Amino acid sequence: MDMLFTLDTGAGFWNPVLWILGAAVAGVIALILYSLGEKGYRKGTAQEDPFISGNPEPEKGLVHVRSGNLYWGFLDAMNGYYRRLVPLHTGDLHDYVLWYMGMTALFLVVVVVFR
Amino acid sequence: MIPPFVIENSPALMVIVPFVAAFIAPFSGRVAPALRALVVGGAMAITSAITLLLASDVYAHGTRLYVFGAQAATLAVPPDSGGIPVRIMFTVDPMSALMLVITAISAFAVVLYSLTSERHHSGLGSYYTLFLLMVTGILGMVSTGDIFNFFVFLEILSIASAGLIAFRIDGGVAVEAAIKYFVLSTIGALAILFAIGIYYGEYNALNMALIAQRMQFTLLDQLALVLIIAALAMKCGAVPMHFWTPDAYSMAPSSITALLVVASQASLYGLFRTVFSLYNIALNAACVGWLIIILGVLSMVVGVTMAIPQKNVKRLMAYHAISQTGYMLLGVGVGLAVLGNQPLLDAFGYMAMEGGIFHIINHAMYKGLLFLTAGAIFFRIGTYDLNKMGGLGHSMKWTMIFFIIGALAIAGIPPFNGFASKLMIYESVFAFNPVLSVIAMVVSILTLASFVKVFHSIFMGPVLPEYKDVREVPRPMLAGMGILALVVILFGIFPSLVVETLVAPAAHALADQGMYIAAVIGGGV
Amino acid sequence: MLYNLPFVAVVVLTIIGLATIVLKRNLIKIFLGITILESAVNLFLVSLGYREGGIAPIYTNAPDRLMVLPTPQALTLTSIVIGVATTALLLSFAIVIWKKYGSIEIGFLRRLKE
Numbered sequence: 163m164d165m166l167f168t169l170d171t172g173a174g175f176w177n178p179v180l181w182i183l184g185a186a187v188a189g190v191i192a193l194i195l196y197s198l199g200e201k202g203y204r205k206g207t208a209q210e211d212p213f214i215s216g217n218p219e220p221e222k223g224l225v226h227v228r229s230g231n232l233y234w235g236f237l238d239a240m241n242g243y244y245r246r247l248v249p250l251h252t253g254d255l256h257d258y259v260l261w262y263m264g265m266t267a268l269f270l271v272v273v274v275v276f277r
Numbered sequence: 278m279i280p281p282f283v284i285e286n287s288p289a290l291m292v293i294v295p296f297v298a299a300f301i302a303p304f305s306g307r308v309a310p311a312l313r314a315l316v317v318g319g320a321m322a323i324t325s326a327i328t329l330l331l332a333s334d335v336y337a338h339g340t341r342l343y344v345f346g347a348q349a350a351t352l353a354v355p356p357d358s359g360g361i362p363v364r365i366m367f368t369v370d371p372m373s374a375l376m377l378v379i380t381a382i383s384a385f386a387v388v389l390y391s392l393t394s395e396r397h398h399s400g401l402g403s404y405y406t407l408f409l410l411m412v413t414g415i416l417g418m419v420s421t422g423d424i425f426n427f428f429v430f431l432e433i434l435s436i437a438s439a440g441l442i443a444f445r446i447d448g449g450v451a452v453e454a455a456i457k458y459f460v461l462s463t464i465g466a467l468a469i470l471f472a473i474g475i476y477y478g479e480y481n482a483l484n485m486a487l488i489a490q491r492m493q494f495t496l497l498d499q500l501a502l503v504l505i506i507a508a509l510a511m512k513c514g515a516v517p518m519h520f521w522t523p524d525a526y527s528m529a530p531s532s533i534t535a536l537l538v539v540a541s542q543a544s545l546y547g548l549f550r551t552v553f554s555l556y557n558i559a560l561n562a563a564c565v566g567w568l569i570i571i572l573g574v575l576s577m578v579v580g581v582t583m584a585i586p587q588k589n590v591k592r593l594m595a596y597h598a599i600s601q602t603g604y605m606l607l608g609v610g611v612g613l614a615v616l617g618n619q620p621l622l623d624a625f626g627y628m629a630m631e632g633g634i635f636h637i638i639n640h641a642m643y644k645g646l647l648f649l650t651a652g653a654i655f656f657r658i659g660t661y662d663l664n665k666m667g668g669l670g671h672s673m674k675w676t677m678i679f680f681i682i683g684a685l686a687i688a689g690i691p692p693f694n695g696f697a698s699k700l701m702i703y704e705s706v707f708a709f710n711p712v713l714s715v716i717a718m719v720v721s722i723l724t725l726a727s728f729v730k731v732f733h734s735i736f737m738g739p740v741l742p743e744y745k746d747v748r749e750v751p752r753p754m755l756a757g758m759g760i761l762a763l764v765v766i767l768f769g770i771f772p773s774l775v776v777e778t779l780v781a782p783a784a785h786a787l788a789d790q791g792m793y794i795a796a797v798i799g800g801g802v
Numbered sequence: 803m804l805y806n807l808p809f810v811a812v813v814v815l816t817i818i819g820l821a822t823i824v825l826k827r828n829l830i831k832i833f834l835g836i837t838i839l840e841s842a843v844n845l846f847l848v849s850l851g852y853r854e855g856g857i858a859p860i861y862t863n864a865p866d867r868l869m870v871l872p873t874p875q876a877l878t879l880t881s882i883v884i885g886v887a888t889t890a891l892l893l894s895f896a897i898v899i900w901k902k903y904g905s906i907e908i909g910f911l912r913r914l915k916e
Contacts, residue, residue, distance in 0.1 A: 171705075178769060259460065276561050452899055464839065474843065
């Protein structure tokens, strides 16, 4: 049993079964806490409607946050990095071939110098 | 139960069956499409069965030789040849067997999937011909023991892949991707052929074991090494030679992309085989090891950061494929960097290699699964554009579950298989150089972030009006994805079993050059 | 010197081939560059097996003289066959690109990027 599941990773070990058991216990605790919660919730009443400071709710299709809007902050913060990286992907076949040849030449220099 | 003939000749049969079926498929399609499905599915099932049979045999009894045209299949060195293996042979050692297992599982799942997903397209005869040729190419590449034979299978693989990438012309864009892929891979293959010429001129040999035995590491050998490393690193999509990868992966039909991932792993296998089995300690292990580590780190970082702003779901996944390839290069590169230093190798070198190799098999499974789910979504809504998707979780529940499994596995979340291999890489690389390990963890976090975004934009949100009538994909497609998902989960729950039976023998076979040579030529020479 | 002449030709052909691939902007010319590169590699293989004054390696009724090596010729034949397939596929791609894009200049092949 122990041999079957415990993976020795050098400095430590990894046992998925223990992890799943732990996750199950955590899940049971979460369920208990959940069942202790507010009992006054009724389905199908106005309680279900989103509260948008009294404004009318927009159509469902408009509510979805599309992927283009996600991680704007990350991309903006990393702007300096992306400004340099993205233009390298020119889509030009010549650049693809040149990068490949350049890397071959670089490898050759490294391997021959450090033999 | 299984005739001994099959077991004896399994290395030849696993290449012959898909190869012959490839050319029967278009004719059977003339009779009836159902017959073609039967031929293709049956041939692939038989191939996978034979391949797994061979792999289990290799794991049980050690390296298998198959010498074509010899009196006995294991007679590598004929008595009158003066100790030189003259014939073309397959040398299936545990590392090859691991790649065979990956190919068998992936290709079978992909066939199940594409029999349904491609049903409504034209030109299916040539589709399956090229598909089976791809499988032939991969199987041959990973099991051959003859370096020219390796080149031949590599070319079979790249020609078939190029044809399939261009398969859905798509207003010419798919053909553009195929041109980019094929021009690069042809130049790469010619570089490899040039290196083969160098070996032949120097050592009068094409057999890898014989070349390895005679290796002098002269200036010409260094040139050959560089030509092969650069070409194969380019073919497996290592940064900064990765530009073709997103183009080709995004434009190929999704089922083909899942197989292209395996094809890239086969190139990776070629790279490791060259470095470890042909050269081993003849080269400056630290230098080449660091070269591979740096390639790996660049691939990890650039791959994942380029993935985050992508709008096309398959392009995004392709950049993640580059990033995950980086982990394998990192793990095995660390193993290479300490090669020849037995204490360090025992301390963390083998562990790093095992992590890298375990990641190869894990990556082929979960990345294949992710590409198949992307294909399932395209099958129903007809777009790869993330900005146009949303709310599909309401109608495509199974696809969503498979996507979650794949996404958690690639992000290295326990208890899925990606976590086990990444943990092995983190811990062993930490002992080698902590900075590399930290980079690997950060990349893993970014991977998770990126897949949270993809998951949200495809499956979350209210049902969009344009996708009101979307239904779940047909059962065979789900079955194809299900096989891969099952493997992901099983490998996640039994990591130790997989590492001990499949991965550790592969890592040791790769590191031990003497064993490889002795298997072919015999220990005494 | 004379013995090395084929190898000099290999280097020259390789440079011509690579330069054609990198400098020309027409797809057909790039494919020609690949073919030249292929010829360079084939020439390299064949000249590896050449022995001065050697005869064809056919053993039936052969005079007792030096023979050229047969293996590189077999390799070259295989490589030529693969080369034909490669060129045919590349040219068929060029046909589709011409039909769909209306041009076979490299500059137009940039719809996939970033």
